[in-house]
Amino acid sequence: MKETPTRQAAAEAAGSAEAGPSHANRAGGLLTIDLDAVAANWHLLAGRAAGAECAAVVKADGYGLGAGAVAARLQREGCRQFFVAHLHEGVALRTHLLRDCAVQVLNGPLPGTAAAFEAHGLTPVLNSLEQIAEWRELAGSLGRPLCCTLQVDSGMSRFGLSAADMDRLAAEPALLDGTGPMLLMSHLACADTPEHPMNERQRQAFEQLRRRLPHLPASLAASSGIFLGPAFHYDMVRPGAALYGVNPTPGAPNPMHPVLRLEGRVVQERWIGAGDSVGYGARFTASGPTRVATVAVGYADGYLRAGGEHGFATWADEPSLRLPVIGRISMDSLALDTTPLGTRTLPPGTPVELIGPHRSLDAAAADAGTIGYELLTDLGRRYHRHYLERHDHGDAS
Numbered sequence: 001m002k003e004t005p006t007r008q009a010a011a012e013a014a015g016s017a018e019a020g021p022s023h024a025n026r027a028g029g030l031l032t033i034d035l036d037a038v039a040a041n042w043h044l045l046a047g048r049a050a051g052a053e054c055a056a057v058v059k060a061d062g063y064g065l066g067a068g069a070v071a072a073r074l075q076r077e078g079c080r081q082f083f084v085a086h087l088h089e090g091v092a093l094r095t096h097l098l099r100d101c102a103v104q105v106l107n108g109p110l111p112g113t114a115a116a117f118e119a120h121g122l123t124p125v126l127n128s129l130e131q132i133a134e135w136r137e138l139a140g141s142l143g144r145p146l147c148c149t150l151q152v153d154s155g156m157s158r159f160g161l162s163a164a165d166m167d168r169l170a171a172e173p174a175l176l177d178g179t180g181p182m183l184l185m186s187h188l189a190c191a192d193t194p195e196h197p198m199n200e201r202q203r204q205a206f207e208q209l210r211r212r213l214p215h216l217p218a219s220l221a222a223s224s225g226i227f228l229g230p231a232f233h234y235d236m237v238r239p240g241a242a243l244y245g246v247n248p249t250p251g252a253p254n255p256m257h258p259v260l261r262l263e264g265r266v267v268q269e270r271w272i273g274a275g276d277s278v279g280y281g282a283r284f285t286a287s288g289p290t291r292v293a294t295v296a297v298g299y300a301d302g303y304l305r306a307g308g309e310h311g312f313a314t315w316a317d318e319p320s321l322r323l324p325v326i327g328r329i330s331m332d333s334l335a336l337d338t339t340p341l342g343t344r345t346l347p348p349g350t351p352v353e354l355i356g357p358h359r360s361l362d363a364a365a366a367d368a369g370t371i372g373y374e375l376l377t378d379l380g381r382r383y384h385r386h387y388l389e390r391h392d393h394g395d396a397s
């Protein structure tokens with residue numbers, strides 16, 4: 001992967017004060033984020049949902065990869081709708097985006113925060129009659145209409161207006177005075193399981209709820225929902241995880257481009273003999289001469305403790321050899337069995353790949369008993385972050 005000077009700018013856009021080669025030399029772990037792959041993924045998803053607008057969900061700091069850098073790049077690709085979960089995420093994201101981009105906040109306003117949404121140019125997703133009242137009262141006090149998205153609960157019982165709430169809004173349109181709904185959205189519980197009856201059940205429920213407020217543009221699908229077919233696309237799709245390389249079609253080959261590469265750096269190597277143990281709890285005991293490399297990535301960096309038993313690393317010079325993780329993952333380090341490398345040693349500072357071309361994000365997550373989403377959002381703060389951009393698409397501003 002070749003890099004251009006834009007990566008420095010991207011690192012700064014991501015809010016990383018620590019960019020550049022000296023920081024890379026000091027960090028125990030290296031996170032390489034391919035913004036070209038994020039852009040390609042966005043175009044792939046937009047193509048799958050042709051006819052619908054393709055938004056980008058960048059909550060939880062862009063699923064751990066840097067909301068500012070991701071959103072700034074997708075804005076240059078033509079994306080105009082961005083979703084975060086919390087108000088403060090929206091406030092931070094706004095500074096990276098042009099005014100013509102919408103920043104929607106999925107959780108909506110908590111009591112007393114509506115004015116902050118308006119002040120920062122954020123669009124709330126209103127999930128309850130209480131949130132609608134907050135927004136309506138703000139519009140009334142400002143004496144001008146605002147805009148918002150309304151979310152309905154189509155069966156997930158998490159966020160959104162109930163059928164009874166929607167009946168009430170249909171019967172009393174004044175409840176929406178000044179709130180300016182631009183979009184009606186809902187969210188699918190089982191979209192990653194295409195054959196699950198819940199998908200069609202939720203789509204039908206969404207159809208019913210839409211009839212109470214007809215003519216509003218609609219949005220139902222996130223990453224996996226896009227792959228359920230055109231009936232689920234409506235006017236806007238809201239992918240998150242698939243942008244970052246998570247497989248939106250588990251059980252079938254991943255159509256997305258990998259975005260993330262995680263490398264840890266070797267601190268030291270040693271030989272141990274039969275009967276010697278490794279790590280906390282002495283969970284691994286060598287049965288014969290074994291070479292052990294200590295790598296400066298641990299669970300505090302999001303390399304999950306539960307993932308240790310099945311984990312492995314690869315070294316660039318011998319990429320076909322798996323170097324198994326042995327013993328418990330520590331907070332700041334993990335141990336690899338590097339015996340498979342024979343006489344070749346890994347000098348201090350050598351990077352080994354923990355997630356990347358030789359071990360997919362989804363596989364690493366599955367080995368730790370979780371999903372790619374959680375692995376991404378657990379990535380720690382100690383890595384040197386390196387943003388790759390081969391193509392400079394120029395700045396739209």
Ligand SMILES: *Cc1c(COP(=O)(O)O)cnc(C)c1O
Nearest residue numbers: 057187222223238239240241242
């Ligand atoms: C997180 C989220 C998304 C994005 O979901 P992915 O599965 O990551 O694509 C879309 N809509 C809502 C309401 C969400 O909470």
